[in-house]
Amino acid sequence: MSPTAPALASKLDNLRSSAIRDLLKLTTRAEIISLAGGLPDAQLMPRDRLAAAAEAALTTQGCLQYTESPGWAPLREVLAVRESARLGRQVELAEVFVTHGSQQALALLAEVLLDPGALVVVEDPAYVGALQVFRAAGARIVAVPLDAEGMRTDVLEDLLARGERPAVVHTVSNFHNPGGVTMSRERRVHLAELAQAHGFWVIEDDPYGELWFDRPTPAPVATHSRNVIRLSSASKILSPTLRVGWLIAPESVCRGVELLKQGADLCGSALTQQMAAALLADETWLAGHVAHVRAVYGERAKALVHAVRTRFGDRVRCSDAAGGMFVWADFTDGTDTTALLSHALDAGVAYVPGSAFAVDAGHRSALRMCFTTSDAETLGDAVERLAVAAG
Amino acid sequence: MSPTAPALASKLDNLRSSAIRDLLKLTTRAEIISLAGGLPDAQLMPRDRLAAAAEAALTTQGCLQYTESPGWAPLREVLAVRESARLGRQVELAEVFVTHGSQQALALLAEVLLDPGALVVVEDPAYVGALQVFRAAGARIVAVPLDAEGMRTDVLEDLLARGERPAVVHTVSNFHNPGGVTMSRERRVHLAELAQAHGFWVIEDDPYGELWFDRPTPAPVATHSRNVIRLSSASKILSPTLRVGWLIAPESVCRGVELLKQGADLCGSALTQQMAAALLADETWLAGHVAHVRAVYGERAKALVHAVRTRFGDRVRCSDAAGGMFVWADFTDGTDTTALLSHALDAGVAYVPGSAFAVDAGHRSALRMCFTTSDAETLGDAVERLAVAAG
Numbered sequence: 001m002s003p004t005a006p007a008l009a010s011k012l013d014n015l016r017s018s019a020i021r022d023l024l025k026l027t028t029r030a031e032i033i034s035l036a037g038g039l040p041d042a043q044l045m046p047r048d049r050l051a052a053a054a055e056a057a058l059t060t061q062g063c064l065q066y067t068e069s070p071g072w073a074p075l076r077e078v079l080a081v082r083e084s085a086r087l088g089r090q091v092e093l094a095e096v097f098v099t100h101g102s103q104q105a106l107a108l109l110a111e112v113l114l115d116p117g118a119l120v121v122v123e124d125p126a127y128v129g130a131l132q133v134f135r136a137a138g139a140r141i142v143a144v145p146l147d148a149e150g151m152r153t154d155v156l157e158d159l160l161a162r163g164e165r166p167a168v169v170h171t172v173s174n175f176h177n178p179g180g181v182t183m184s185r186e187r188r189v190h191l192a193e194l195a196q197a198h199g200f201w202v203i204e205d206d207p208y209g210e211l212w213f214d215r216p217t218p219a220p221v222a223t224h225s226r227n228v229i230r231l232s233s234a235s236k237i238l239s240p241t242l243r244v245g246w247l248i249a250p251e252s253v254c255r256g257v258e259l260l261k262q263g264a265d266l267c268g269s270a271l272t273q274q275m276a277a278a279l280l281a282d283e284t285w286l287a288g289h290v291a292h293v294r295a296v297y298g299e300r301a302k303a304l305v306h307a308v309r310t311r312f313g314d315r316v317r318c319s320d321a322a323g324g325m326f327v328w329a330d331f332t333d334g335t336d337t338t339a340l341l342s343h344a345l346d347a348g349v350a351y352v353p354g355s356a357f358a359v360d361a362g363h364r365s366a367l368r369m370c371f372t373t374s375d376a377e378t379l380g381d382a383v384e385r386l387a388v389a390a391g
Numbered sequence: 392m393s394p395t396a397p398a399l400a401s402k403l404d405n406l407r408s409s410a411i412r413d414l415l416k417l418t419t420r421a422e423i424i425s426l427a428g429g430l431p432d433a434q435l436m437p438r439d440r441l442a443a444a445a446e447a448a449l450t451t452q453g454c455l456q457y458t459e460s461p462g463w464a465p466l467r468e469v470l471a472v473r474e475s476a477r478l479g480r481q482v483e484l485a486e487v488f489v490t491h492g493s494q495q496a497l498a499l500l501a502e503v504l505l506d507p508g509a510l511v512v513v514e515d516p517a518y519v520g521a522l523q524v525f526r527a528a529g530a531r532i533v534a535v536p537l538d539a540e541g542m543r544t545d546v547l548e549d550l551l552a553r554g555e556r557p558a559v560v561h562t563v564s565n566f567h568n569p570g571g572v573t574m575s576r577e578r579r580v581h582l583a584e585l586a587q588a589h590g591f592w593v594i595e596d597d598p599y600g601e602l603w604f605d606r607p608t609p610a611p612v613a614t615h616s617r618n619v620i621r622l623s624s625a626s627k628i629l630s631p632t633l634r635v636g637w638l639i640a641p642e643s644v645c646r647g648v649e650l651l652k653q654g655a656d657l658c659g660s661a662l663t664q665q666m667a668a669a670l671l672a673d674e675t676w677l678a679g680h681v682a683h684v685r686a687v688y689g690e691r692a693k694a695l696v697h698a699v700r701t702r703f704g705d706r707v708r709c710s711d712a713a714g715g716m717f718v719w720a721d722f723t724d725g726t727d728t729t730a731l732l733s734h735a736l737d738a739g740v741a742y743v744p745g746s747a748f749a750v751d752a753g754h755r756s757a758l759r760m761c762f763t764t765s766d767a768e769t770l771g772d773a774v775e776r777l778a779v780a781a782g
Contacts, residue, residue: 065630111527
């Protein structure tokens with residue numbers, strides 16, 4: 001008799017596999033220029049520095065053992081210093097918790113903060129990793145649209161006025177994935193005021209904030225309210241292989257996350273946490289390294305946006321190339337980007353259709369393009385191929 | 392207005408922090424000999440080989456990027472070869488899933504296999520990491536006692552005859568933590584037959600199986616039924632810093648785990664997975680390395696058991712030193728080991744009271760002693776101090 005797995009079948013329904021990952025499997029053919037991925041450029045990752053840090057860590061036995069669930073203490077100290085500078089206040093060690101990438105921070109926070117059926121507000125289009133986590137937690141999800149200034153906090157305010165009581169509001173405040181936009185200072189203040197007035201948590205998910213091209217981003221939402229839990233990561237500025245993300249939250253929340261982390265996977269890797277600490281603590285080197293990544297990505301982003309605007313004119317409206325890893329574009333003539341995709345693959349270019357990021361339906365004429373792993377000329381070719389496919 | 396966190400308060404009640412971890416915080420004073428930990432000996436971990444593997448991996452960019460959610464494919468291939476030899480059949484790649492330590496395998500499996508309220512059968516005394524996971528999943532937990540031959544499968548059979556229908560039965564089949572015992576071949580066959588007859592999953596949690604001292608363990612429970620999901624780990628034979636555990640399960644279960652892994656933390660570290668693959672693939676070296684660990688741990692275990700039997704005689708009954716990392720002992724005169732602990736700390740020795748491993752109550756005269764990180768002489772001193780404390 002084979003085991004029954006009632007939970008398995010129903011959970012597979014709830015957790016649609018990330019459309020992006022499934023697509024990636026189709027777009028690895030060499031002749032296709034893929035703008036569909038969401039990966040940082042491995043060529044820009046500081047391999048020599050990582051190798052030196054690994055070698056240094058492995059000169060003693062200290063990096064071989066289980067480490068503490070909240071993270072290796074010297075890494076948490078480095079992060080506290082960085083985040084204190086970013087937030088303009090003294091961040092205490094007890095507020096810093098290291099996770100296995102910031103995706104784990106989201107997953108553990110959902111468990112700590114949400115009861116089944118709790119209301120979570122997300123942005124639309126949405127970060128699919130967040131949708132996946134909140135759906136798995138059994139949350140009720142309501143979307144608030146983005147515009148060029150980020151989350152429409154006026155729409156959130158209307159929801160609150162109608163009596164909706166979110167437990168959590170999730171925002172990718174800087175260089176939104178997939179929307180490309182950054183929340184304005186005014187909206188940040190407004191969101192923080194609403195959080196204070198109505199007593200909800202804001203999860204400020206910020207993996208891209210340091211990847212600005214022309215000017216730094218506004219101060220984090222977390223500078224305006226202690227109801228804001230900040231998430232960030234070493235994946236986009238150093239390397240995803242470290243699996244080092246972190247959250248900054250009140251001590252009581254960190255204690256809840258710690259209990260769940262022990263059940264989830266005990267602790268992170270002492271080796272990769274020591275490597276991350278070494279590189280993040282070397283401020284002078286890090287500033288130069290991040291400036292280089294910014295310069296390369298900035299050039300690529302501008303080439304992509306220039307090509308789209310030149311080739312498509314008014315037919316496509318796209319986000320500015322201000323930072324991060326993605327450009328979001330909309331066909332103003334109603335072209336269905338899901339239907340277009342097979343033609344685009346035939347023409348040799350891949351992207352992610354907007355519908356993959358829709359909370360319910362919508363974004364059927366939109367697409368997300370990642371500019372991090374192609375040079376300017378290749379990005380120009382990709383846009384030309386897209387134009388051929390779109391006819 | 393501060394956010395309400397209703398889930399937080401109730402979940403903190405459900406998830407008692409691991410008593411072991413809390414104790415570890417108290418027993419790091421240099422004058423205390425701690426038998427309370429549950430850590431492998433970092434001095435025996437192959438630091439030079441790990442350093443060479445890290446250096447080799449970091450000569451290319453390939454180990455810097457995000458890796459696949461089920462694990463780096465060449466590591467899965469190495470594991471498939473190892474597990475094929477262990478299980479005596481061809482294990483397919485689709486049956487192998489790499490997790491962030493085997494604790495994550497347990498946590499993801501609980502999500503995939505259990506609906507809230509589902510029945511889970513565990514062994515008593517229990518592995519606390521499993522209790523934590525199953526409690527967090529909202530399972531109803533029923534315990535079956537251990538004896539010198541492992542899980543009392545006759546008691547499980549009685550439960551089934553009374554109409555209980557477990558979704559999952561969890562066993563640490565080899566060198567039980569904390570019980571020290573290994574399930575006999577007859578019990579393995581019986582457990583597999585019950586799983587087949589009643590259609591439940593067995594999770595065979597086997598991190599210690601290779602650490603036998605005098606003779607290898609019986610063939611895994613998984614050799615007797617495809618209803619058995621096997622878990623193991625590189626933590627005890629190589630190093631916990633790799634955070635490499637794995638599960639062997641039917642492809643449908645692996646697919647469910649993959650969807651949950653994407654939401655939980657996307658993927659593991661390409662770097663540490665490449666390091667693990669390099670060391671696990673070098674079979675000749677690995678055989679010698681594991682033989683050395685066995686020899687050292689075996690000598691320590693025998694010294695501990697000898698000291699306990701010599702010093703306490705009939706007053707304490709303890710498990711054989713046959714493998715793994717732990718000895719389980721029982722005061723036959725009813726000494727309360729929780730009350731004894733403060734006297735033991737005063738005398739300069741730490742252990743974990745049996746009650747920490749009880750599913751409901753019980754084991755009040757028992758204690759778990761870890762022999763991995765002290766030499767034979769120190770273990771003799773520890774037992775002497777324990778005898779002083781016990782009066």
